[in-house]
Amino acid sequence: MNDHHPPAKKRATRIQRKNRQAILGAALEVFSQHGFRGATLDQIAEVSGLSKPNLLYYFPSKEAMHTALLNTLLDTWLDPLRALDPDGEPLTEILSYIHRKLDLSRDYPRESRLFANEILQGAPRIMDLLTGELKTLVDEKAAVIRAWSDAGKIAQTHPHHLLFSIWALTQHYADFDVQVRAVLGPDHDPYAEAGDHLTQLFTRLLAPSKQA
Amino acid sequence: MNDHHPPAKKRATRIQRKNRQAILGAALEVFSQHGFRGATLDQIAEVSGLSKPNLLYYFPSKEAMHTALLNTLLDTWLDPLRALDPDGEPLTEILSYIHRKLDLSRDYPRESRLFANEILQGAPRIMDLLTGELKTLVDEKAAVIRAWSDAGKIAQTHPHHLLFSIWALTQHYADFDVQVRAVLGPDHDPYAEAGDHLTQLFTRLLAPSKQA
DNA sequence: GTCTATAGTCTGATAGAC
DNA sequence: GTCTATCAGACTATAGAC
Numbered sequence: 001m002n003d004h005h006p007p008a009k010k011r012a013t014r015i016q017r018k019n020r021q022a023i024l025g026a027a028l029e030v031f032s033q034h035g036f037r038g039a040t041l042d043q044i045a046e047v048s049g050l051s052k053p054n055l056l057y058y059f060p061s062k063e064a065m066h067t068a069l070l071n072t073l074l075d076t077w078l079d080p081l082r083a084l085d086p087d088g089e090p091l092t093e094i095l096s097y098i099h100r101k102l103d104l105s106r107d108y109p110r111e112s113r114l115f116a117n118e119i120l121q122g123a124p125r126i127m128d129l130l131t132g133e134l135k136t137l138v139d140e141k142a143a144v145i146r147a148w149s150d151a152g153k154i155a156q157t158h159p160h161h162l163l164f165s166i167w168a169l170t171q172h173y174a175d176f177d178v179q180v181r182a183v184l185g186p187d188h189d190p191y192a193e194a195g196d197h198l199t200q201l202f203t204r205l206l207a208p209s210k211q212a
Numbered sequence: 213m214n215d216h217h218p219p220a221k222k223r224a225t226r227i228q229r230k231n232r233q234a235i236l237g238a239a240l241e242v243f244s245q246h247g248f249r250g251a252t253l254d255q256i257a258e259v260s261g262l263s264k265p266n267l268l269y270y271f272p273s274k275e276a277m278h279t280a281l282l283n284t285l286l287d288t289w290l291d292p293l294r295a296l297d298p299d300g301e302p303l304t305e306i307l308s309y310i311h312r313k314l315d316l317s318r319d320y321p322r323e324s325r326l327f328a329n330e331i332l333q334g335a336p337r338i339m340d341l342l343t344g345e346l347k348t349l350v351d352e353k354a355a356v357i358r359a360w361s362d363a364g365k366i367a368q369t370h371p372h373h374l375l376f377s378i379w380a381l382t383q384h385y386a387d388f389d390v391q392v393r394a395v396l397g398p399d400h401d402p403y404a405e406a407g408d409h410l411t412q413l414f415t416r417l418l419a420p421s422k423q424a
Numbered sequence: 425g426t427c428t429a430t431a432g433t434c435t436g437a438t439a440g441a442c
Numbered sequence: 443g444t445c446t447a448t449c450a451g452a453c454t455a456t457a458g459a460c
Contacts, residue, residue: 015425033333038249041454054426056455113332116387120325120332121245123390130394138395155416160396161409165381168388172380175328178335182342183350184372197373204367204416227443253436266444268437 020058022048024072027065032113035121036066070118070125073111078134080104081163084141090148091206098166098198105174106191112174138163154206169198232270234260236284239277244325247333248278282330282337285323290346292316293375296353302360303418310378310410317386318403324386350375366418381410 012020026048030039041062045052059065080100084093105112123130142159149156173180173194180190224232238260242251253274257264271277292312296305317324335342354371361368385392385406392402 019425035247035250035329035332037251038247038333040452042452051427052454053428053456057425060455062454116328116332117247119388119391120247120328121250123394127390127394130391134391135395135397157412158405158409161405164384164388164392164395164406165409165413168380168384169377172376172384176331176376176380178339179331179342179346180376182335182339183347183376185347193370193373194376197370197377200369201377201413201417204419205413207416231443252434254434263445264436265438265446269443272437274436 016058019050019054023050023055023058023065024069028069028110028114031066031069032110032117035117036062067125069114073114074126074129077104077111077115078137081137081141084144086144086147090145090153091203094145094154094166094206095199095202098170098202099195101166101170102173102191102195102198105170109174109177112171116171116175152208155208157205166202169194169201228270231262231266235262235267235270235277236281240281240322240326243278243281244322244329247329248274249333279337281326285326286338286341289316289323289327290349293349293353296356298356298359302357302365303415306357306366306378306418307411307414310382310414311407313378313382314385314403314407314410317382321386321389324383328383328387364420367420369417378414381406381413 023044026044026046027039029047030043033039034043039062041052041055044065045055048055055065059068080097083100084097118124118126138160142163145154145157145159145162148154149159173190177190181188184190235256238256238258239251241259242255245251246255251274253264253267256277257267260267267277271280292309295312296309330336330338350372354375357366357369357371357374360366361371385402389402393400396402
C-alpha cells in the first residue's frame with residue numbers, strides 16, 4: 001500500500017507549489033493554443049522545463065491538468081457577471097461589467113482561449129455547468145436587466161442576447177488577438193481602442209428612448 | 213514512372229467527385245471540432261465512410277485536406293465585406309453586411325469554427341492572408357465607413373473596431389453555438405433573435421447625431 | 425522527488441494484393 | 443480504385459533506479 005505517487009494536497013512544500021504552478025502555466029499555454037487533443041505532454045514538459053514523467057508525478061493524467069485549469073478558470077470567469085448589482089445605476093453597472101470583462105480578456109487571454117477551445121469542441125467537459133450554474137446566473141441577471149428596461153431606465157433589448165453581445169465583443173479581443181493585430185497593424189493599442197468603442201456602442205444601445 | 217497515386221485534377225469521374233466531397237465534408241466536421249492537431253485520419257475515415265488509405269489516395273496528406281478546406285472557406289468568407297457598396301445607403305449597406313455574415317454563421321457554422329480554430333492556434337497557415345489581402349480589404353472598407361461618418365450620414369465610430377464588432381457578434385453564434393443554446397434553453401431560435409438584436413444594436417449605434 | 429527506460433497504444437503514411 | 447497489412451514515429455502513462 002505504498003501509495004507514494006500523488007502529492008499530498010495539504011502541506012505542499014515551496015518547491016511543490018512552484019512546480020505545480022510551472023506545470024499549470026505551461027499546460028495553459030499549450031492547451032489554449034491547440035485544444036485538449038492537440039496538446040501533448042512533450043510540449044508541456046518542454047515549456048515547463050520539467051521532465052515528462054515528472055509532470056505525471058504532480059498530476060495523475062493529462063486530463064487532470066486540463067480539469068484543474070478549467071476549474072480555476074471558471075471560478076473567476078463568472079465573477080464579473082455575479083457582481084452586476086441590481087441596486088446600482090443600470091448603465092453604470094452594465095458598462096462596468098463590460099470593462100471588467102474586457103480587462104479579463106486583456107490580462108488573461110490564454111484563459112479566454114482555453115475556454116473558447118472547450119466550447120468549440122462542444123463543451124464535453126463543462127456542459128453541465130453551462131446548462132446549470134451558468135444558465136441560472138444568466139437567467140437571474142437577465143431578469144434584472146429586463147426590470148431596468150421595464151422601468152424605463154434603459155432601452156428595451158433582448159437581455160440574453162445583450163449578454164451574449166458583451167461576451168462576444170470582449171472575448172473576441174483575446175480569442176482573435178492575432179487577427180485583430182494583423183488587421184490593425186502596429187502602432188495600435190487594441191484594448192484601449194476597444195474600451196472606447198464598446199463604451200460608445202453600449203451607451204447608444206441602452207440610452208432610454210425619449211418617449212418615456 | 214508509374215505515378216498512379218494522385219488523382220488527375222481534370223476530368224474527375226462522378227465517383228471521384230463524390231468521394232472527394234465525402235472526405236472534405238468529414239474533414240470539415242473533425243477539423244472544425246478538434247483543430248488541426250487534434251483531428252485524426254481515423255476519425256475522418258470513420259465519418260466519411262472510407263478507409264484510411266483511401267483518404268490518402270485522394271489527398272496526399274492530412275495537411276492537404278486542411279489546406280483545401282481553408283482555401284475554399286476563405287474564398288467565400290470575405291465576399292460579404294467585398295459587397296459593401298460605397299455608393300449605397302450607408303446604414304442599409306452595413307445592416308445588409310451584418311445579416312449576410314449572420315446567415316453565413318447559421319448556414320456554415322462548421323466553416324466558422326474551422327476558421328476560429330485556425331486563429332486560436334495563432335493562424336500559422338493564414339497569417340500572410342491576414343496581414344495582406346484581409347488587411348487591405350479592411351482598410352479599404354474602413355475608409356468608406358469613415359467617409360460616411362465624415363459626411364454625417366452615420367455616427368462617428370472607429371471603423372476598424374466597428375468591423376471587429378460585426379465579426380465578433382455574428383461569428384459568436386456559430387463558434388459558441390453550444391453555449392448559446394445551453395443558456396437559452398429550448399424553445400428559442402437563436403439566429404432569428406440575433407437578427408433582431410443586431411439590427412437594433414447597430415441601428416442605434418450608427419444613427420447620426422441630431423447636431424448635424 | 426526526479427530521472428532514464430520502456431511498455432503499450434495511436435498516429436500519419438506506405439506497400440502491395442486484388 | 444480500394445482494400446488489408448504494416449511501418450516508423452509520436453503518444454500517454456508506468457516501472458524502477460537513484
